[in-house]
Amino acid sequence: MTATDTGPLFLVLLFPLLAAALAPLLTSALGHRAAWPLALAPAAAFAIVAANGGGVSAGQPLLFGFDWIPSLGIRFSFRLDGLSFAFALLVTGIGAAVVLYAGGYLKGHPGQGRFFSFILMFMAAMVGLVLADDLMTLLVYWELTSITSFLLIGFDHERERARRGAIQALVITGGGGLALMAGLILIRWATGLSSMSEILGSGEALRQSAYYVPVLALILVAAFTKSAQVPFHVWLPNAMEAPTPVSAYLHSATMVKAGVYLLMRLNPALGDTAAWETILPLFGGATLITGALLALAQTDMKLILAYTTVASLGLMIMLIGAGSETAVEGAVLYLLAHALFKGGLFMVAGSVDHGAGTRDLTALGGLRRAMPITFAAALLGALSMGGLPPFFGFLAKEETYSGLAGLDTRALILTGVAVAGNALMFSAAFLVALKPFLGKQPETIHHPHEGPVLLWIGPMTLGLVGLVAALGASFTHHVVSSPMASAVMGEAVDIHAVIAFHWGVPLMLSLLTVGLGIALYLAAGPVRAVLQKAVTGVGWGPDRGFDQAMGGLVRLAFSVTRWLQSGRLDFYMTTVFVIVAAALLLPMIAFGGLPTVPGVPALEFYEWTVLFMAAAGVILVLITRNRLTAIVSLGVQGFGVALLFMFMGAPDLSFTQFMVETLSVVILALVMTRLRVAVDDHRPWIQVVPDATIAVAAGAGFGLLLLAVTQMPFNAALSDFFIRHSYAIAHGHNIVNVIIVDFRGIDTMGEIGVVMVTGLAILALIRIRVGRRAPAMPDPTETTP
Template sequence: MADVTALTFLALCLPLAGALAAPLVIRILGANGAWLLAAAPLFAFLHFLRLLPQIARGQTITGGYAWVPSYNLSFSWFLDGLSLAFALLITGIGTLIVLYAGAYLRGHGDQGRFFSFIFLFMGAMLGIVVSDSFLMFFIFWELTSITSFLLIGFDHEREAARRAALQALVVTGGGGLCLLAGLLVLWNMSGVTQMSQLIGAGDLLRESPLYLAALILVLGGAFTKSAQFPFHFWLPNAMEAPTPVSAYLHSATMVKAGVYLLMRLNPVMGETPAWEILLPFFGGLTLVVGTALAIRQTDLKLKLAYTTVSSLGLLVMLIGFGSDHAVEAAALYLVAHSLFKGALFMVAGIIDHETGTRDITRLGGLGRAMPLTWLIALAAAFSMAGLPPFFGFLAKEEIYAALAGGDIRAITFTAITVFGNALMFAVAFAVALKPFHGRPAQTPKIAHEAPILLWLGPAVLAVLGLLSAVFATFTHAALSSPIAAAIRGDPVEIAISLAPHLGLPLALSLLTALLGIGVYWQLDRARFWMAVFLRAAGRGPDHGFDLAMSGLVRFAGRLIRFVQPGRLEIYVACTFLCLAAILIIPPILYGELPHLPAWPADVRLHEWAVFLIAAFGLAAVLVAHDRLTAIVSLGIQGFAVAVIFLLFGAPDLSFTQFMVETLSVVILALVMTRLRLSPDDRRPPGRRLFHGALALVCGLGFSLLLLRATQAPFNDALTAFFNAYSKTIAHGANVVNVIIVDFRGTDTLGEIAVVAVTGLAILALIRIRAGSERKLAANDPDAVGAGE
């Protein structure tokens, strides 16, 4: 067990190590460094593959390290059929993507930076699917948003890439905040902070009055990450990223993070009316919208991106449908989609890399020049279309078995699924056939077969799509059934295979194929009518996002101009206004006003003299006609307070007060004499009245606070502590000095830093003044004297 824990920890850290090593490896080995870098995810893949038999027997693996035990926070992981399947997809496809990117970006000046980003993303996504701790899960969730922002905006010199990256970050980051709130609510409802413990709290969550709030918040995070309508628009725009990013983040891994979250929470939040209404509704709507928009596109990557949106909608719909067969279908389609969509994205990248274009209307006849790529594309398209003998066929059959029924709900969602799958059928063969058959087209580059690193990845995924269906019994026992068991929360045994099985699901598959062939046959006409419909429907959520961001920028600008008008007087007034509210309002609300103290009867003459001097200084400040007089008069207050400290037996404090007041008066006088300021106060009477009232309220607030503090029972615990330990620990007889220098050393250092910064600011003001005078004197020698 200790060996598994150590190796799992190493597997989680390897992608992060790869991110650190990638720039150096690429600098030394160039594009060939991809072979070495691929060893990191390959090791992690082999480690997780080694755990497959144990997980297939129904066991789970937990481990980790305590982080903050007092708050039950830990760096912990939880592996069952679902998390292990995702870990295998992330590391396995990640290995192929690293090799693919080595060839695709050969010669690119920022290849090292790209590999760092892709490894960071790989580590973040791996962290999501194996996390047991809520905190660890959320940290990795947000890290995927940040790393995808970096990858989508990799070609940052293009405005479209920058916009797409920002859009993805805003949408998924906003959803991440919803998820954080949802996790906190789940914590409050269940009292646990571990996924493995949450799975057993299903009835507790479903019966809680906070269930609906938690569900909506969780769906906000899942729907934004997995591009569900109306948040679907960010994923197609993310195709501005290099093709290896599209093949990895936006087909096989990141966009399935939301699906993973819903699958993980199905045992504890599923089987409720809200779950079984919201998920199928938004999933079905996303399925239809995604496939319809895919038909309209002519860019290969955009066509695949919109079908990814529709496939995610199909998965969400199945998770929420509520039947056992739907869970099994979701498990099968999860694996099938990762294999065929990753392969097709890489095929689209090969076509773009070797011909210089992805526009399907400018491609044709590539089958003669690129036969191997065509064969790979056909194999992946067969699986995407749901045709035997590929794993996609088994998934589609199970989908129809799950949805088919006699009630209106089943009929509605079956019709939606047939329509969506038919359009996906047409898109699959539009990608796999249109560019390769017919007469050769004139392309920007002369087409030829891709190098091995480009076709190796899609070939492996296409072959796996075939072998997993041919050896379906082994696939189900090792992978599909454990996934479905984790989603349901109970043991599951999937038995579907390529063996002939007549019935309604097969009939629906045949209907899907016939409709798909019809749409493919009339693809140009379908594209035209879809464009007409979209123009009539008006601008969609993508334009709405631009309007929202533009409105946010305008609102922020107006808000900044309101709260930051550039006048120091307003800033100071607002600061003191807030200070007055903090000092006055809470004591009144909570009944903490002090009692009015009794006037002492034994005040001596010299003490009265000190108070009279302070009052004289206050009057002098109020009647002063220029700033310099006011500053000097203000010093009288400080000296009077210092004398009071001295009279009441605090010579150290009195000396400090004398020094502070002297330095303050000298510095303020120095600054005021060096700056070009009006000699007197020119504020209008109304503003002077407001500022005076504000000063009185702040002074009253501090007086009330000090009175309330002195009337509270004295606690001498700190006094006893400092008296006991000043000599033994700090070796100082002067307790005040020891407190300032030793016990509060960091605080004192901060105060010194503040004084130093203030001194620098004063020096800057004086130099600005001196510099402006020199410049003015150089231009007009008489101007300086005139301005004084």
Template sequence: MAAIGPALTFCVLLLPFMGALMAPWLVSRIGGARAAWLLALFPALAFLHFCGFLPEIARGEVRTGGYAWVPSLNLSFSWFVDGLSLAFALLITGIGTLIVIYSGAYMKGHPHQGRFLSFILLFMGAMLGLVVSDSFLMLFVYWELTSIASFLLIGFDHEREAARRAALQALIVTGAGGLSLLAGLVFLWNITGVTQFSLLVHMADGLRESPFYLATLLLVLGGAFTKSAQFPFHFWLPNAMEAPTPVSAYLHSATMVKAGVYLLMRLQPVMGDTPAWEILLPFFGGITLLVGVLLGLRQTDMKLILAYSTVASLGLLVMLTGFGSSHALEAAVLYLLAHSFFKGALFMAAGAVDHEAGSRDITRLSGLRHTMPLTFAAALLAALSMGGLPLFFGFLAKEEIYAALAAGNPRAVFFTALAVIGNALMFALAFATGLKPFIGARNRTAAPVHEAPPALLLGPLLLAFLGLACALFPGLSHTYLSSPMASAVAGQAVTIDITAIPHFRTPLALSLLTIALGVLVYWQLDRVRDVTTRALDALGEGPDRGFDHFVSGLVRAAVLVTRVVQPGRLHIYVAVTFVMLALTLLVPLFAFGELPAMPVWPKDMLIEEAAFLVIALIGIFAVLRARNRLTAIVSLGIQGFAVAVIFLLFGAPDLSFTQFMVETLSVVILALVMTKLQLTLSDHRPMREALLDATIATACGLGFTLLLLKALQMPFDRVLTDFFNTYSKAIAHGANVVNVIIVDFRGTDTLGEIAVVMITGLAVLALIRVRAGRRAT
């Protein structure tokens, strides 16, 4: 029974991928809407499986498991489920179930709906694997898989240039961050000696005291900031709205954009509580919060407004994670959960409006409450939670935020003011999308609008009511979600007890101030939008256009470098290759004083050996003096045959035979190639090129000569000789040591050599046949 649990969890982690494989086939068989309900069973079963962990995780326990992959390197496929990873797993699978059902109705009739559902489930599986990963390598693999899956989803409508650009932008930004994260994980491995997050928590002191702590932190932040769209990498997230609405809803509520926040929360007990952590995270998080709400104010598209508010929310989460107090971590946990509920509901409501009314422009939409009452109810409830009004989970999060930030020191005052301004503007953005399109008089010139189908309403209604229920029943939500999650982030037991009943203290006063400012901005939304647009336009181009300039500059630089290093002349490529070879051989010998002693001419050399050395020298002279290339090729074979005879004289007939074959094939192939090429009969190189080539050739020859002489003058190591002499007969049952080495000990290498010879022979045969065919015609 002990093995059933890990095996079952392993299968559960594979469920979304199994659904992804089946999606195209199911859609083609029974249609997209029906297939979506069946495919939703995959994440639903995973959700139920993780729900079974709630009681033990609430008691402070953890669930681990996995399988060794490369034990010698401590690499494994392992998972670690605590309060943090369990909350994320439930959000990913629970909201993912609703998104799959939603996609079946939203994408109904699309010719590639099966492919879309497959991508969604692939994305879900990647994110689920990411949040439960215990192994560094496992986390990185899933981290990159989320980038690839998001690229496929954002660029799903690949016929539009904007979608292709957005997908490529997201892939480049998050992919570069992934490389930064990989380097950071390698640093963590080298500093601590562990490759699992469950063990890393015990290495906190050593990591913080390491001289490489700052470098590691910066590399990890590079991965987290790009994934969670922190300034100045925020621009890719709004552009990702080119994806269909189900992708936007899932991306912003429960998956990829929160991966960076998840990583920071996971590492907070290990890398937190340092000046660098408490300076960098609040600074960049605060800037992102302010940039997100300001850019959101200038938008009129519902999805873009929600996208920029997500950027702001992610900045708030990063700011709270790095603030350095237990209350701030509790606030981050509450706000993350509340954000998942209200943002998923608002995005799906916006998609329903677009699906039925044919527009997402809040300046053109009005009076939809009459024809879309259920969509209006879901959007309004979600907006109330996002605005931080009482009786909603968002109110609990805002109260905890102000309780964590409010203090008398200048740092606390600054970030409290920043949080009030950001939350007030997010209040206005919430009701701009959740209220404005539904109130007022119905536009009589617009096409008739009716309520969205049940599959489009299930998700937003359920998530909106969850935002209300979690606040009305805080005991359950804190016991099973908030407190275990905060305990995992803080690295110690934490109990959250905030309720929906307002308490007349500083946090409530700040909440009321936030609401008042938000109502004021919403009342003057058009005027504020105009002022914000003019102010932002005056600042000039932002990071989004800067990305385009960077990519175009990179392409121009690549073209320039290619023109220099790839001019299209084989002579230059060969020359550069041999120059590098000569430098590799000669520089170490001269730089480190490793030149060999000059060899002594042997006194007992046989006349046959001397004769063949002379023949080799004559062959070299013949090559240099040859009047055409064919003569040079034939003369070049003289050296090879002379060396083969020397091998024979020194008692190596098998090696001599191989050398004869190689030289014969080389001469034949080169001669055939020369007959196929349109070349001049003689060499017409200028003298300077000939001298340069001669210098390079001499340098290469000298390098090999000196290296071989140095190797021959080293003491002979008989380890391999004794090994082969001892074991050739015992292991390979062969008395000929050379044959045993070639056939058994180096069998794979010999097979490769045989394959090369075979391919060469086939090439020669093909050349002969081509030439014979031309002669026949």
């Protein structure tokens, strides 16, 4: 727990952020070559993570962090175990490759510095997400990945399709983020645990808890939205509007795996239940088949890859939920393989676009001579994706099949789905890797050329890593895959899969897959035609549904706003006073707070006179049609109130009221002589009745409230304090004045501030008018200091 031995690990979180801050400066100084120094940040982070691998592979998780909000028990804490180790390596390693690739891909783009900044910010968020231990820390980083993803998809923000893709991704993954927040809070509420480390240790308590089902549902919504499972998958293909480095990084290798990560992370706590093993394979399988079929319906290389990514994510989810240890091992291996080959293939698609000017398969061909290195990188990726030896994808597929194969119905279905999905993806992989490079070069492509070193170093490296990792499989398993699988299973697991032929069910399934895949590849044209016809035939999909939902939201908001904010002041006023009257009267009636009926008060004659004077002034203002009468009546009621204060022991109030009423009448008269409008009521009878009803109800409400209050016992403690201490403490005989300038001086300070601001506001209102009519005539006295 101490920060001394894990101190450098904080740098893993910090380096990408620092680089993000520096990126715009560096890019304006070095241009696209800034990619080299910027890639050092993820590379250094990679090295630090790797250096801590010894303890992790020995099964010793490293914990580090500090208290964040101690009063709520929230920490800013992290955990490096097998699972987060593998993810952190992928995020930083592929991150370095992607930064280099972006240096070449966006060379000369005016927003390149911004792009570097965004993608490094995303990297910081993703590293934090996979390392987070405290639940709230996890949530914060999860949301940060959604936001940075939004920025990256919408990078080319002058195109509407990019904006749409960005908003769609944000709405869907952001909605999942809300579900995650609710789920994590519910976990904490149900178990009292606030960190992953604690939760992993008490999975049984969580599974037995009454809240297991809602927790599971919320977590699954979060994972499925982030990892693009049907029917939330639509945002992922639309996110292809982002520049290709983003697709390679976020939307294949890292962010879309956050949902898979979450499920792997929580597998020891939430897994191993009937619900888990039903829902996950169901959605995963559906996603696998849907994604793989849709992939073959596309002609854009990036879209093909995007849909196969959807399919791969489905396969991983299915494997996590399959329930056997070997299936989880398969998921782990497939995740690693997929990050390597899919990231590389996306970069290849970008390079082809860069070199030949299009990504459309039907317009591509014969690029092998012009772009040999890209072709090699494409082959490395596709062979791994197709699951052919001696690539890492082969290990993943073998392990997948041995994890799924069985004789009961469920196993047969899952195996069938996996074989079908893999065969479809096999053909998609080679469509992307072979079609643009083989055959005759169409005449529409002019001067195809290999990209600069920045463009091919990334995909080549990833492809070669996929090969080397498989050849040195036992080392890979020892350092990365086995600790990762152990963390997912919650117990020590050893993966043994190596590149060797074992006759058995898995190999036969592999052969079946490859055979089917080749057949599909050869029939790619007709298959695409059939699929496209089917897609057009269905017509409606979640993507169009999204548009309809957003449009509906705008319309709903518009009509609600229209209704609530009609733009008519009298409507607003009516609403306010109806509520005021209801709030006053209904509780009194409902809960029996009405005052007892009082008798007619016994008052002196002069008191009656003054009350009558005030009342008469009010009523006269209400009914008069004459401006002068209205002004005078207003003064009469004010003086009536002033006299009331006088008779009730408030000389200060009385004086003030007299002065204010005088000034009010004067300025009202000044304005009314200019404002040539009648003061009488213009209301038709149809309006007088409801208005009067509301007025009577509100007036009665206040009157009854006041009466009820005065019938209650009076607590004079505060007033007595002021009366007793006015002279003793504050040396003043006038208690009211002492309260104003001494006891409650800070109130008064605020109040004279208000008076001051009102004065300024009135001057401003008048100045606007002066400025408009006679700008060249400043008031000479205004400039006097």
